[in-house]
């Protein structure tokens with residue numbers, strides 16, 4: 001632990017290496033990220049970084065600490081898209097199959113002969 005001066009609010013603080021801003025400022029960054037994500041549910045990590053100006057290392061830190069769950073949310077979204085797509089394909093496939101079956105049935109319609 002070293003005493004440092006926060007780059008953001010200029011207050012002294014104690015921290016391990018790698019941190020250039022104090023906990024108070026980190027919390028306020030965290031809140032802006034949280035707010036951004038709640039308003040932009042489909043945002044990617046890069047969009048979050050671009051739009052909040054929060055450095056990636058802090059986002060990585062929150063992901064590591066489990067305070068942010070970007071990854072699983074993104075995966076969930078992707079899974080949902082994939083499942084929607086699968087359902088659509090299944091629907092179309094069954095429609096096509098029905099049509100094909102109809103055609104087949106028509107072809108195989110027994111022909112009646114009058115004796």
Ligand SMILES: [Zn+2]
Pocket residue numbers: 006007008009010011021022023024025026
């Ligand atoms: Zn600060």
